[in-house]
């Protein structure tokens with residue numbers, strides 16, 4: 001089944017693959033507070049995008065957990081990169097959910113502020129940072145729903161979650177259909 005929904009003039013969809021190969025206006029990096037690069041998505045984005053991205057990150061100097069900053073995209077198939085810092089999962093009782101929501105919301109807001117219409121997002125915090133994906137996926141889709149409800153229709157035209165493997169894709173697909181139950185043919 002296709003992972004696609006329409007809601008208030010936006011398409012929300014899923015793609016399985018490497019985010020650094022996904023053509024979009026802006027792609028989101030799962031960064032850390034130092035913005036100094038790392039492994040996972042962060043490593044892939046800097047490897048594929050080239051040194052100009054790290055230079056721009058160094059200029060910015062850092063980003064608190066739950067927030068996001070924007071840079072150029074170097075040689076990536078996007079115009080910009082948003083570096084979002086998700087929480088490290090500890091016990092689940094230390095404000096992790098609110099910080100992850102904030103990281104996603106800040107990313108969507110930044111894309112909209114810069115007039116970027118198609119945003120690609122990874123599953124923030126569910127790798128090295130250990131956030132359980134079964135909790136992160138519904139949270140991410142609910143942030144998207146809330147953002148679209150509060151924004152003028154079509155502010156973002158397409159929101160794509162890019163998942164690295166089949167299992168993660170299926171967890172997000174379940175969350176997508178639970179959050180946006182309408183059939184894809186709904187009138188926009």
Ligand code: APR
Nearest residue numbers: 018019030032038039040041042044125126127128129164
């Ligand atoms: N494309 C899409 N998704 C990817 C890719 C990729 N190229 N590489 C990894 N992922 C997935 C992982 O499977 C995971 O589900 O992205 C999700 C986030 O994993 P991480 O990249 O480890 O990010 P996170 O858990 O937020 O941890 C951030 O890791 O790499 C360091 O510098 C980074 O310190 C920061 C921390």
